[in-house]
Amino acid sequence: MISSELLTDLLAPFGDGPIEPMAQARLQALMDAVPVALMEFRLQDGRLTLLAANAAARRMPGLGAVRNPGADASEVFDLLAGTALMDQLEGVARIGAPLECRQVVRELGRLLLAWDLSARRVTHDCIVVTVRDASEAETLRAALAASEQALEEVRRELREQTEVFNTMESLARTGHWRRIEDPGETVLLWSPGLCDIAGFEQQEWVDPERAVSGIVPEDRHVFDRARQPGTGLDVEYRWRRPDGEVRWMRSRVRRTLPRDGVQVVMGVVQDVTDEHRAAEQLREQLLFIQRIASRIPGFIYEYRLHSDGTTSVQYISEAVREFMGVEPHEVTADHGVLLLRVVPEDLPHVQRTAITSVRKLVPWQCEYRVRMDDGSIRWHMTNAIPHREPDGSVVSHGFTMDITDRKRAAQEIERLAFYDALTGLPNRRLLLDRLQRSIAACQRTKALGALLFIDLDNFKDLNDTLGHDVGDQLLAQVATRLVGCVREADTVARFGGDEFVVMLETLAPDLQDAATQAETVAEKLLASLNQPFELDGAQHYSTPSIGITLFGDERLSVDELLKRADLAMYQAK
Template structure:
């Protein structure tokens, strides 16, 4: 909105002002006459008497004043909320709309429009708010209220009437601000809290004073929350204030009672709290820090919130009821912090004021000690569990021999007891010589030294059972550790006999596959799709170069080049087929095209079976074959089956299929269709005079002319000889309109077919001759709707109408008329 438009937009509740902003100060350029009604001042008060408008802005809103006075242009309109002191001393809430622009001859001009916030009252009348809160506002003991973006009441509970003057019912508050119903001191405090909400705070809360209509001072826990619209813009706020006067008074009593012991209670090492009816009425700084709350948040909090377990709360509850008889001392109770984390405390309680039922509690954080104890126990349990549950042999070896072993060791090495095993020498567990030819004892000693120097050492080793002497290959991990101040080795032995056999069988199978794949007419592959979406071909035969122009090495890490070769029209469906196969673990079967400069476009067929791999991957094993020749044959067969060989028009079979589809479509859309049967007039003399080759040229040209007269959704077919059929689909829902549309197209066809034909006849070695020939067409038209009649009946109607056109003198159009019409 331009400045002039802003100046012209004046209501009885708004005033416009213009200022010249200078580094030395401000100069008033213009003031509306409505200033007297709004703030109680005249224009001369600002221009002649030197009254500074910005001095009238509330001290807490000087941040807004600084924005208005900033020597920086503001071309777009900006809306702000602030308060001004009126001439009568009262505070008025305003909405300001301003713009700042430079004018070459003048300087930086500020245009400000101020509107009484109460005149902009916007009721929060959405059905959800009304249905959910009306009952609550009528019956709640809390003070509940709603305000719009300009700090104006739009709803309130009846309880708020006791604090506001003048008002008898909560409806009296609607359209007013705090400054209309509260003393200024209190209204200032409430307004400051609301500014936090409108600046984006998810909640603004504060313990504040209240003054009821009888002059009694109390306290409330005042909390305000933003209300946002569908665009997440703040349009108002919701507030709820709970009377905590009794709690505050009790707290003051306790604070007075504990004044002499304050130094002790405020220690940073021990948390202290006083409770009444198992609710906190006071807590020291150490307790607040320990539990992660502010001291204000602790006031009034039920003790149950702090317990991690219900059984502990109930247990202490029993003792709490007997506090007047004996103190409570309880160790290691698990509590909850504000952020949900847990801590262990040791606490004790004693009765402080029997008459008021106030008790004093001390809490000491013992989490560190508790966690250390738990960690030690868990570590011991974990080690013992892993030690005994491992399927691998786990052995502890010291300088003097074996120290311990697990049950798997006895099974793998064929020994009956741990005691018996620990009497054996390490050399007894190995074959005399290792596969490399080295002496086992000498090589083992070297490995032990390496493990102690490096921390761990892994090696394959030829082991031997103690009972049968049978040798077996093993993978051995040596790890150095300190046990009872002595460096020992933990030896983990895994029997890899089966793994070695699998490696041998896998290598043999791989050799067989490679030999077989060389003779397979296609590309054998393994395709891997990882959980992160990346893919590759871990194995593929060299035929991949023929199909995709890439080598097997190029696709081992990424399949991007393969997918880049797929025809762009087919790629989306190929990706969908991969995803479907992945999700359902069903075969991946897809025909698609690839492009290459050397071979052009090829048709390929992929057929593969999926299986789940490790880490969320899916792996396909399959075959890709070249089906280009098959697709060509299918296309030829399709052409012969459904199209006329001479004219390439639809044949009788395809026309009937499309006519059935058109009738089904007509049933859904209630649109008419039409069938035309055309017979060329005077065609036979051309065949008799010049032969069938020349007649065929005319039929081809006639087919082309008819095709140009219809839409893409229509069908032109040849039934044989010089008889053609045109089917019009999706005409109007009105029969008369549809008949007119069909007639227009028929006339166009009739006119175009009647134009002369110039047929070029090749004479072999002689010069070509051009034969000029004229013939017309007789056209019969039948309209159809729905499936009321069969396609054969519709064709017969059109055929009958065509013969009527012949009998009427040819080169005419006749519509079929049923006997019922």
């Protein structure tokens, strides 16, 4: 191929005269044989016009009026008319500085032309332009640039993913390693995250001996067992960092299937020191709670009403064994065993109040009876405070204690305050309270009631002659007979000394009928008390005097009623 420089020299004039026609024809044939597009332009009146073009130029796709001598350069290079090429070619004609460039035109991403273009001045007003098709080279260059750009994008994404992965490892206090084994050598690779939690400087290649140097000797067997083929289980061991700090590590090891004689072993390591510390704190707190629970007079528990309506007891202290006769694990498995201990009469109240507490989130306090294994009845009191969890469930923390002794003491206090110690009958205070309530009830129901005031004749002589013990025996037997003669709803009270009061309620609303009912009871009492009493092995007769007064037909005070009954009794004497 003839270079553009040689062609330019050939076209240069040998003298002042024109080139001979024969030589011109030969030169034209020579130019047409050149596979490079050659064109000659002249700068005339400020315009570059085409003088001649060889066959390669006429065949060159993308050249416009190349077959029209005298055409303007902008018409020849019509696809480049709007570029700086026209000014550059005019500059070659005026100044004589050669031009070497590549012109590329694309439309909608499609390559229209790619030329390697050169221009040289051959006379003071003529230039020769050579054009070579560079489409293939430009396509390869563009493809190479696109591949390099795609490769750089992949590298960038890989860097970003690696950075994200390393950051995630750092945040999770986790790392990973790979050991590649082949017959020739073994290579151990550590991730940055693993180097960080192990306390090593950042490095990819780690010596196998150094990789296990931090494992506490007492835990080395645990790690070695995990490395055995086919395990792949989580193992935990302690690791001593170069700075002396001991951390807990959790590791999982897995082997891949050998490929081409290469065995790859991979592992993930996580720093779980904080988890171990939290677990230890939780164990200490639980031990503290258990110690407290074992020393308080009762048992504590945690009851949960789940959002799906199911219930469970997730914790109950060991004291439930003593207080309820059941094992803690039995309660956590099925807390219904506790309800089986509750006395059936008290169970509805316990369930109703417990459900109300959980639904309304109000504190719960309930007193109830439980039956123990030996058949004895004990009083319990449970206090619980419910609260709602974020998941919608309701948790109640409660405490149950035995209040049997307190109940008995309260009953004894009530007995001493409102009952006669000798006869067990209501005393004067309780009688007055019941009489006040009965008067109010009569006003509402329009029913009548009656007071029977009873006095034992000659009781003082009995006390003086036979002694107070015999007198007490008589009073106790009298109380028993009086109770046996009246209804359960009526009241028999010891008013004081040898005086008793019987209060009859809900008598007929008619005054005459009520009086008849009261007299009938009085006769029954007299008949019973006139029977002989067995006192110290001897029979004794005691006659009573009974005074009767009705109430409910008019508003009278308690004192007025008692005075009337007392007066009626003295009239009976």
